[in-house]
Amino acid sequence: MKGEVLAEVLDAIAAKRPIVLATNLESGEQRLLGPGDGETDEERVHVSTALRLDRPVTTEADAGPRRFYQPFNPPLRMVLVGAVHIAQPLSVMATLAGYEVTIVDPRTAFAAAERFPGVTLNLSWPDEALESLDLDARCAVVTLTHDPKLDDPALGVALESDAFFIGCLGSKKTHATRLKRLRKAGFADAELERIRGPVGLPIGSRSPSEIAVSVLAQVIESLRKP
Amino acid sequence: MADQSEAEVLTAAREWKAAGHRVALATVVKTWGSSPRPAGSHLAVRDDSFFLGSVSGGCVEGRVVEEALGVMQTGEPKLVEFGVSNDEAWEVGLACGGRVEIFVEALE
Structure with missing residues (x-):
């Protein structure tokens, strides 16, 4: 994980801003997505599901590289x-x-x-x-x-x-x-x-x-x- | 829900890095059956083997720390799996009979 990515995650938590960390589990490449963000419709669904259920979404290999969408939500x-x-x-x-x-x-x-x-x-x-x-x-x-x-x-x-x-x-x-x-x-x-x-x-x-x-x-x- | 304690683990990782340590993060990305820590749980590991957080109930942390030290050397992220279906089940299997997949990456 890049230091900047970690810093952004921690900033979002401190600011009580919902954010999703998307990790490509094969390459390790990571992106940060806000509510409504995503490159494809499928990804947007993963992002909104992860945030709504406050639970990570892990995709399987049949749809390209496996990806892990981890939500960081504001406190309840x-x-x-x-x-x-x-x-x-x-x-x-x-x-x-x-x-x-x-x-x-x-x-x-x-x-x-x-x-x-x-x-x-x-x-x-x-x-x-x-x-x-x-x-x-x-x-x-x-x-x-x-x-x-x-x-x-x-x-x-x-x-x-x-x-x-x-x-x-x-x-x-x-x-x-x-x-x-x-x-x-x-x-x-x-x-x-x-x-x-x-x-x-x-x-x-x-x-x-x-x-x-x-x-x-x-x-x-x-x-x-x- | 996991925000508070996970945020503490991530904050520690950043502080260790800032203090000049090499640091790796392990994240539970998938679980099968009963396993003690849900997906999204973190273990932050420092180059002197000190760690914070958890990815199981203490069953596999030792092995994950070893993997983390390796990843700090290579810089290459790694997926590791532990559980009863694993050959190493006898050594580091989860007592609860579950399986867990963990992503280990270096903090750059």
Whole structure:
């Protein structure tokens, strides 16, 4: 590997920029490709697959020299809107699973550092907070407040982003009225289909910790089994 | 997912190189059956045989370090395969019964 190639890979990781290192396994020749890059349609598919699944793609010899496409993705992030009870176990579990967690809640009584030791808290209004986070395809957004004043502005920003997961806590009934409001705000049904609501896999969760497990499980499923 | 620790291994490789060492990188490019480290895992090897990272659960690292020292000499990248179907299985086979293919290259 050339020193410049390694330097570029490390720069991309530091800048949280997705990049794919393509290696010709016979000659050792290497190239760096960004999302959408590739010399052929086939190569573009390998690049996008590697980035989406966060897993290398190795091609076999029947299609020319064997090649290895290794993705270097930005870190996984989870944005929780609402510093509510469920956010406490969920932020801890998501951190363990490798997510950089940010909790957004302008209500200082909720977003108190004592309630969330070691977690990044953002006290801005949710739309402002989510815009400043510059959401990308490695982000999951989960709204937990049940309060349209707080949840809806966050959803507005999340729906405009490439976030791989958008979920909303709340009953089916709450979710139906939420969708109605968002439709009124101009979102098309196709866009609203991205929202998982009520969020979480149906495992019969009752306590906040159990609900956190079901939410995190659904986020993981959506990342790994898209 | 592997970004953090893999980035640390790659960063170490760059630092060793900058400090004047010869360095080689080994990358898992393919696995069959159960094998402890997924494709994309790195082992960075220095010319004094010091290494960081892993390409197996410790089963084949010794052999990979030897290959890496060879590649530093020749400058020619190399694909090596370890596993139960290999003749060397008795010596350096993976206990889990898997197979792993590793690309070894010098850092230029």
